[in-house]
Each structure stands twice: as C-alpha cells, then as structure tokens.
Amino acid sequence: MTLKLYAHPFSSYCQKALIALYENATPFEWKMLSPEHPDVYAEFADLWPLKRFPVLVDGKRTVPEASCIIEYLDLFHPGPVRMVPEDPKTALEVRAMDRFFDNYISTPQQRIVFDAIRPEGQRDARGTAEAREMLDAAYAWLDRHMEGREWAALDRFTLADCGAAPFLFYADWTHRIDAGFANVHAYRRRLLARPSFARAVDEARPYRSFFPLGAPDRD
Numbered sequence: 001m002t003l004k005l006y007a008h009p010f011s012s013y014c015q016k017a018l019i020a021l022y023e024n025a026t027p028f029e030w031k032m033l034s035p036e037h038p039d040v041y042a043e044f045a046d047l048w049p050l051k052r053f054p055v056l057v058d059g060k061r062t063v064p065e066a067s068c069i070i071e072y073l074d075l076f077h078p079g080p081v082r083m084v085p086e087d088p089k090t091a092l093e094v095r096a097m098d099r100f101f102d103n104y105i106s107t108p109q110q111r112i113v114f115d116a117i118r119p120e121g122q123r124d125a126r127g128t129a130e131a132r133e134m135l136d137a138a139y140a141w142l143d144r145h146m147e148g149r150e151w152a153a154l155d156r157f158t159l160a161d162c163g164a165a166p167f168l169f170y171a172d173w174t175h176r177i178d179a180g181f182a183n184v185h186a187y188r189r190r191l192l193a194r195p196s197f198a199r200a201v202d203e204a205r206p207y208r209s210f211f212p213l214g215a216p217d218r219d
C-alpha cells in the first residue's frame with residue numbers, strides 16, 4: 001500500500017520528513033495541505049486533530065511528528081541511508097542532536113515567526129526577545145559542536161541532519177546567524193548542497209512570498 005504524506009512544501013517540519021523520503025527514494029503519495037484542497041485538510045484534521053503537519057499514513061497506521069515519521073520509515077520502509085543507528089547507545093547521539101534542532105533552533109524560530117503574524121497589540125515582545133537569545137546561545141553552542149565535523153551526529157548523514165537542514169535554513173532568515181559562526185555557516189551550506197534538501201528547497205520556492213518576515217533574496 002502506498003505511503004501518504006500530509007504536508008506542505010514550505011513547512012520546515014514537512015521538509016524534515018521529505019528529506020528522509022528523498023534520501024532513500026521512498027515512493028509516497030503527497031497529500032497537499034493547502035486552501036485549494038479543503039477535502040485533504042479535512043482528512044488530515046480527522047487523522048490528527050492536533051493539526052500539526054507532517055503526518056504519514058501507512059495503511060491503517062497514522063504517524064505524526066517528523067522525528068517519529070523518520071524513525072518509522074527507517075524501521076518499516078528502510079533504504080540504503082539509515083537515519084538512526086540500530087545500536088541504542090549510538091542512536092542516543094543522533095536523537096540528542098535531533099532534540100537540539102527541534103527544541104533550540106526550530107522552536108524559538110517559530111516563536112518569532114508566529115509572533116509576527118499576530119495582530120498588533122497581541123504581540124509578545126518579551127517572548128520574542130527570549131527566543132532571539134535562545135537562538136544566539138544555540139548558534140554559539142552549535143558552532144563549537146560542528147568544529148571538525150561534517151554532520152551533526154556520527155560521521156554520516158542522519159535523522160539529526162534532516163531537521164538541521166530546514167531549521168537552520170529558516171532560522172538564518174528569521175534571526176541571522178552571526179558571520180563569526182563559520183562552522184554553522186559551513187554546515188548550513190553543506191546541507192543546502194545535499195540533493196535531498198536542495199530538492200525540498202526548490203519545491204518550496206513558489207511559496208517564499210508567504211514568509212511572514214519577508215524572504216531574503218538568497219538561498
């Protein structure tokens with residue numbers, strides 16, 4: 001039975017899951033979440049009433065959460081590029097970095113963007129200032145972590161890099177990564193050059209005008 005992915009190309013968490021699918025050329029049916037397809041959105045909201053995407057459907061099984069989707073694909077539809085090592089001790093390194101990118105890059109980045117789409121008077125200046133501080137601390141830590149490394153965990157592309165790619169992409173648009181963090185910039189460029197992510201970036205290009213802070217003319 002064909003896998004189905006409920007997703008939108010401009011969404012960072014959808015891109016995270018798409019990277020894993022593209023890395024292994026895993027066939028799937030794209031269920032496009034957009035105002036032009038209200039029926040698809042209704043199906044998705046019924047499957048996952050929390051209404052956060054992406055969501056993967058495999059027969060009778062519904063898998064929400066990008067990290068879980070990637071782990072699920074690794075277990076049930078594996079390809080040549082394994083995203084999480086089988087050895088649990090080695091896997092912990094990968095999962096720790098996956099948590100870092102979700103919690104300390106994506107979460108503050110989304111907080112700033114969601115704040116920008118609120119009406120004037122309902123904005124949270126303190127919350128966004130804290131989010132910017134968090135991003136600065138995360139960039140500084142990551143810069144030290146990436147010293148001498150090619151990928152975020154282990155010596156190969158993993159689950160951690162699937163999240164790092166879209167999250168650093170949008171984080172730099174949202175709260176510029178200081179030029180002094182050369183290791184982070186080099187890593188972001190490596191991710192952009194990875195064919196699976198380059199494809200996701202290209203598919204999202206038509207939607208750049210939707211970026212609430214204004215998409216920069218680069219990448």
Ligand SMILES: N[C@@H](CCC(=O)N[C@@H](CS)C(=O)NCC(=O)O)C(=O)O
Pocket residue numbers: 011012013014051052053054064065066067
């Ligand atoms: N914890 C979820 C987060 C997913 C998420 O935040 N997705 C965003 C799109 S990038 C979303 O569903 N936004 C819809 C909304 O906020 O209403 C995951 O890891 O997949």
